[in-house]
Amino acid sequence: xxxxxxxxxxxxxxxxxxxxxxxxxxxxxxxxxxxxxxxxxxxxxxxxxxxxxxxxxxxxxxxxxxxxxxxxxxxxxxxxxxxxxxxxxxxxxxxxxxxxxxxxxxxxxxxxxxxxxxxxxxxxxxxxxxxxxxxxxxxxxxxxxxxxxxxxxxxxxxxxxxxxxxxxxxxxxxxxxxxxxxxxxxxxxxxxxxxxxxxxxxxxxxxxxxxxxxxxx
Amino acid sequence: xxxxxxxxxxxxxxxxxxxxxxxxxxxxxxxxxxxxxxxxxxxxxxxxxxxxxxxxxxxxxxxxxxxxxxxxxxxxxxxxxxxxxxxxxxxxxxxxxxxxxxxxxxxxxxxxxxxxxxxxxxxxxxxxxxxxxxxxxxxxxxxxxxxxxxxxxxxxxxxxxxxxxxxxxxxxxxxxxxxxxxxxxxxxxxxxxxxxxxxxxxxxxxxxxxxxxxxxx
Numbered sequence: 001x002x003x004x005x006x007x008x009x010x011x012x013x014x015x016x017x018x019x020x021x022x023x024x025x026x027x028x029x030x031x032x033x034x035x036x037x038x039x040x041x042x043x044x045x046x047x048x049x050x051x052x053x054x055x056x057x058x059x060x061x062x063x064x065x066x067x068x069x070x071x072x073x074x075x076x077x078x079x080x081x082x083x084x085x086x087x088x089x090x091x092x093x094x095x096x097x098x099x100x101x102x103x104x105x106x107x108x109x110x111x112x113x114x115x116x117x118x119x120x121x122x123x124x125x126x127x128x129x130x131x132x133x134x135x136x137x138x139x140x141x142x143x144x145x146x147x148x149x150x151x152x153x154x155x156x157x158x159x160x161x162x163x164x165x166x167x168x169x170x171x172x173x174x175x176x177x178x179x180x181x182x183x184x185x186x187x188x189x190x191x192x193x194x195x196x197x198x199x200x201x202x203x204x205x206x207x208x209x210x211x212x213x214x215x216x217x
Numbered sequence: 218x219x220x221x222x223x224x225x226x227x228x229x230x231x232x233x234x235x236x237x238x239x240x241x242x243x244x245x246x247x248x249x250x251x252x253x254x255x256x257x258x259x260x261x262x263x264x265x266x267x268x269x270x271x272x273x274x275x276x277x278x279x280x281x282x283x284x285x286x287x288x289x290x291x292x293x294x295x296x297x298x299x300x301x302x303x304x305x306x307x308x309x310x311x312x313x314x315x316x317x318x319x320x321x322x323x324x325x326x327x328x329x330x331x332x333x334x335x336x337x338x339x340x341x342x343x344x345x346x347x348x349x350x351x352x353x354x355x356x357x358x359x360x361x362x363x364x365x366x367x368x369x370x371x372x373x374x375x376x377x378x379x380x381x382x383x384x385x386x387x388x389x390x391x392x393x394x395x396x397x398x399x400x401x402x403x404x405x406x407x408x409x410x411x412x413x414x415x416x417x418x419x420x421x422x423x424x425x426x427x428x429x430x431x432x433x434x
Contacts, residue, residue: 124422137409147376159417162363188357204377205341
């Protein structure tokens with residue numbers, strides 16, 4: 001398909017597509033010039049992935065470029081691709097070394113990871129994200145009825161094995177097949193964060209309706 | 218405490234505190250002028266809540282003001298407070314009416330809610346958030362090993378009842394106690410979204426290390 005159809009089918013304006021081409025986020029089509037080159041399904045998928053990463057939020061283009069490079073590099077093994085995505089997701093704010101709230105939150109996370117038996121790198125940005133959220137929570141007296149961190153951890157660990165299994169492309173996969181599998185895995189990892197947040201809010205709405213008697217539909 | 222100590226203890230710069238006072242996000246201290254008025258723990262908690270809401274992302278000040286008004290209004294019942302927070306969290310993008318991907322995603326969510334027996338309003342912004350994430354996911358071939366929406370829904374429903382129970386302040390609560398409970402409930406709802414995302418990434422890191430043999434710590 002030509003650029004115009006690529007734009008129609010992907011819903012991405014032509015000006016944005018040419019910008020992605022210039023910034024090396026999208027691989028060129030087959031042809032001598034961008035507007036009369038031929039594009040295919042792999043370009044539509046790639047535009048969807050870029051859109052998904054942009055929609056999640058704070059991604060600078062450099063981070064998206066690093067993720068796409070890991071997706072495209074056939075020598076990058078699945079767990080390293082996951083690590084690249086997580087590093088790009090950031091933020092990795094480690095907080096002041098001597099603040100009591102930060103020290104307590106760091107200890108809490110270390111103890112949680114030990115209880116759960118999780119193998120997690122010391123420099124994992126998700127660890128820092130968890131610590132920073134716990135520091136903010138420490139300012140409030142969260143109600144004692146709230147589920148504990150271990151309850152959340154177990155619920156999510158039960159899902160993670162199946163999520164991660166999808167990262168591996170079949171050993172016999174060719175370049176195109178491997179690339180499609182890697183794109184789907186990254187999109188799934190990132191987009192399912194929105195799915196989970198949305199489902200949690202809906203579950204809360206339902207739970208509140210049951211407990212407090214709001215009118216549901 | 219005076220403004221300077223409030224700034225030190227909350228970690229919020231004085232210029233920001235006076236801005237919040239001017240914008241009616243923070244209630245005034247006791248005294249004739251902002252800088253020599255006396256502030257207390259309720260101001261520290263409120264600054265923490267504002268900071269938590271700002272940290273989550275796209276909150277315009279008007280949305281934060283609506284949330285805080287619901288927190289402070291003693292006539293607002295808990296489920297309505299939850300609804301106010303969810304509306305402010307947005308986004309409520311309902312998508313084109315005639316696009317096949319959007320139609321399919323809407324049907325998928327309706328069927329999911331029916332299977333789970335969840336009572337959710339038709340205009341719930343979390344429903345739109347879920348639909349928009351599913352539309353983006355439809356562009357990719359998500360691996361068949363990935364958990365299904367019902368798996369996520371059940372894991373989150375199991376936690377939601379306890380989360381929502383914390384919304385109710387004791388019937389005998391005075392203004393100060395009720396306000397503290399409402400603030401903690403809102404902070405918990407919002408901040409636990411970060412906790413859940415962080416725990417999911419850590420669970421994936423662990424699952425990937427087990428499956429693909431990355432070096433853990």
